[in-house]
Amino acid sequence: MSDVVEPGLAGRPQGHGEAHGPHDAHGSQGTFRSYMTGFVLSVILTAIPFWLVMGNVLDDTRTTGIIIMALAAVQIVVHMIYFLHMNTKSEGGWTFLALLFTLILVVITLVGSIWVMYHLDQNMMQMPPHEALQKP
């Protein structure tokens, strides 16, 4: 590590102490508090969907499905922030940009595949499963 200090240079993504708090540039960016916050939130966000499904709390499976998918999405964001230390500033914003790009690709892959294949499935000839088993 060079200890030369040159303030105000263009093209420098971030200062040494800016995003890392008390740690040096090699700190893992987390604190005991942030890890525990993330952990407690994750436990809650995990317990609710398991409770909803295992206890058959709601009669409507569609509603339960939507709720647990939403909770999963929230939990993924919690993990990203508290465990993976995701923010819009690290590496001059490039990590976040890469994440956004990946997110777009993931959504296109998932929604596109399920949407297209669902309609394909509907246009197929109706066939009971036991008949389908006989087909080569």
Add this chain to the structure above:
Amino acid sequence: MHEMTPPPGATAPVFYEQEEHAHGDGGTLFGFWIYLMGDSLIFAVLFACFGVLGRNYAAGPSGADLFDLRLVAINTTLLLLSSITYGFAMLEMDKEKTRTTLIWLAITGLLGAAFLAIELYEFAHLIHEGATPQRSAFLSSFFTLVGTHGLHVTFGIIWLVTLMVQVRLRGLIMANKRRLMCLSMFWHFLDVVWIGVFTFVYLMGVMR
């Protein structure tokens, strides 16, 4: 790498190439992040595959017949606990405490191994009941998706043990810290993927 030409009036050479010094990791962590993004595309495709084929039971067993949610709940707990214990290892690493870092890493590894053991038990149980990957499109996509995640955890544990040996031999040197931070991202990423697995595959599968 650096130009040694001082600007007019400057006494010390000024380095305009700041990237390596600002992060000290030569961009390794960012590169590893890009790898993780690529890895999440693999999982996205496998999830899409499961989303499309997940209901094609071919008159075979469905998720509601096969899945034991208690096992999945235990597995989820183990993986979540291993995430926080890895976090504790990173905090100890920041404090330069080699011994406690190794202890937390060992606990993380044991939790990961327990997760794998339960998953392998579940797979063995399914195959014993005749629910093999060959049985239906649903089971093919199930084993591919969950198996790929399990394979990632396996390699994560191998990596973890390797790093524990490295830290034991060389201590918490800069290179080892960088490696531990990469594994940290990998390990937490696997937990993120597992959120998708237990929600989309197990919980939704049981409700169908």
